[in-house]
Amino acid sequence: MTEAIVCRRLVGRTAVITGAGSGIGLATARRLASEGAHVVCGDVDEARGKAVADEVGGIFVKVDVTDAEQVEALFRAAHDTYGSVDIAFNNAGISPPDDDSILETGLEAWKRVQEVNLTSVYLCCKAAIPYMRQQGRGSIINTASFVARMGAATSQISYTASKGGVLAMSRELGVQFARDGIRVNALCPGPVNTPPPPGAVRQGPGARRPPPGAHPVGRVRRGRGDRRRGRLPRERRLLLS
Ligand SMILES: NC(=O)c1ccc[n+]([C@@H]2O[C@H](COP(=O)([O-])OP(=O)(O)OC[C@H]3O[C@@H](n4cnc5c(N)ncnc54)[C@H](O)[C@@H]3O)[C@@H](O)[C@H]2O)c1
Secondary structure (H helix, E strand, C coil): CCCCCCCCCCCCCEEEEEECCCCCHHCCCCHHHHHEEEEEEECHHHHHHHHHHHHHHCEEEEECCCCCCHHHHHHHHHHHHHHCCEEECCCCCCCCCCCCCCCCCHHHHHHHHHHHHHHHHHHHHHHHHHHHHHCEEEEEECCCCHHHHHHCCCCCCHHHHHHHHHHHHHHHHHHHHHHEEEEEEEECCCCCCCCCCCCCCCCCCCCCCCCCCHCCCCCCCCCCCHHHHCCCCHHCCCCCC
8 A cells, every 4th residue: 555645755756666576665665656756666576566566556667687688678668658767776685595604605695696786786877877867867775784884793795795885886976976966875774674585484483484585684693503493583683683
């Protein structure tokens, strides 16, 4: 359900959101739509992305944010449909379980996380900026994480490095494109209670939790005993993250 309207700051503006099918992207789609924006929902998950687009009265574009051509097509669809690209919320990200301590994380896991979390932001900014320069205005918001500034007690080495890259890239783009009227910011959220992946079964406190892929910071440093017992309760995991 679309949120109650708070104010209408975005009437006539077009917002592209990646990872709109779930969690922070979904909440953002609802909020921007409630403020009057045309919302373009990009997600690799067709069913969830389309459902969100229908709910907020926007359009859905299936996109794998690691693919340059698909990312270009996403922003082109926004411009062709609504005539402008005013907001780019480059938000899609992953945190797979095989991204762990540097001592355990293999090169393939490292590369995959860099592709989805960092290269994707490079691709989305590269695709959005030309439209924004032409318009003489625009707002880019890239989702980083608090781990970019603080590190995490439960290491996800590639995730943290990717978010550090998002933060640094956002600063540099902000400086470079301010003269074109383009604002570039990065969000560094703390733990957010985003939903488990489809099909995951929630059980009682202390029970084995869903795989951590749906919770970018929701990883737990398991001691030897914990590894045998399964994951700690979510609240505790978040405190440890
Ligand atoms: N949840 C948290 O605690 C938290 C904290 C800090 C930062 N973040 C960051 O916020 C962003 C959103 O996280 P969330 O918790 O809402 O996650 P989520 O898993 O709920 O949603 C992520 C969405 O991105 C989509 N996605 C994944 N890979 C994709 C790809 N290759 N191409 C297109 N779409 C893809 C998924 O289908 C999903 O709809 C991520 O960048 C995450 O790292 C989350």
